[in-house]
Amino acid sequence: AADLGAIARQNGVTFGAAVQDSLLQKDPEYARAFATEPGMLVPEWAAKWAALQPREGRFETAALDTILRWGQAHAQPVRGHALVWHNSLPDWVAEALKEGRERALAVLGAHMDFVLAHTRAQIRDWDVVNEMVANPPGSDQPQNTPGELRDTPWLRALGPGYVETALRMARERDPTLRLTINEYGVSEDTPAAAEKRRRLLALVRGLLSRGVPLDAVGIQAHLQLAKPFRPEPFAAFVGALRQMGVAVLITELDIRETWQAPQDMAARDALVAERAYAFLSCALGAGVRTVLTWGLTDKYSWLTTDPGVALPGGRTHRGLPLDAQFRRKPMWDAMARAF
C-alpha cells in the first residue's frame, strides 16, 4: 500500500506518529490507520511519568505494553517520550523534588532503572529531557525564568546541570540507547523562535563540549499558521546541529490554524498543506531523516481537546494528515510529496 510510511521509506526517511493505546482497542478505523500509515510510533501518553509511575514504586506498564506489542506486530519501532519533563508529573514526584538533591536523584534513578530495563529490548530511542529551554521575552508562551533554562521542578531540585545528569544517567543504564532532547517553539520565523534556537544551540554545544552523551535533538514542530515560516533560518539551525554531530528529528508535527482561518474547508486544508510542504521539504533538505506527526487523524488531536489551542466557533483544527473520517487530506499529499 502506498501509505506515508512506505513512501517515506522509499526515500530513506522514517515516518511515524503519536499513538494512544486506548484508541487502538476502541476504534477500528483508528487501528486500521495505525496499521498502515506509520513506520514508527511514539506513545502520546503511555510513556510519560504519570502513566508509568503514578505512585512511588508502583509501575504501571499495561498501556505502554499495548503499544510495544502493536509495534512488534506491525514492524513499527517505538520511540520513548519522555523521561524528564515538567508536565505529566504526578504530585508525589513534585513533592519529592522539593526534598533536596539526593532524593531527586534517587527518584529519577529509580524511574530510569525500571523504565529502561522494562523497555530495553524494544525502545531504542528516548526523549530523555523534554522542553528544557526557557521561552524568551516576546514569546507567546509562559516566560517563567530569567535564565536560558526553563524554571521547572527538575531545575529547582538539581540546578541547571539536570539536563546533563539525566543524559548521563540514561547512558549509564543502557549505552546503546539513542539519547534525544526534545524542544518546541524553534521552528518559525519570529524573534522569540530565533532566540530559542540560539539558546538550544548553546545548550547542545555546552553539553557536547563537556562530553555529555547526546545523540539527537527532537524538534516538536507544533506549527502555527499565525506565525511566518521561512526556510533559511530553520535550515541553518538544523545544519548547525548536524555539524555538531547530532541527528535532528521532527518529533511532533501538527499545524494550528489562525483564529481568523477561512470558513471554507478546502481553503483551510490548502493552507495547512502548503505549510506542511514548506516545512518538511526544508527539514528534509537540511538532513532530517525522521518525521513524526502528533497523532494521525483530526478525530483525535490535542489541538481539538486542549482548551488552550482549540479554535472558536465550534470549528476544530485540521492539523493532521487524515481528517476526522480517516480520509487523506491535502496535508497527506503534501507530506508524501515532501518525502
Ligand code: XIL
Ligand atoms: C500532550 C498530549 O497530546 C495530550 O494528550 C496530553 O494530555 C498532554 O500532552 N508537547 C509534548 C507532548 O511534548 O507530550 C504533548 O502531548 C504536546 C506538547
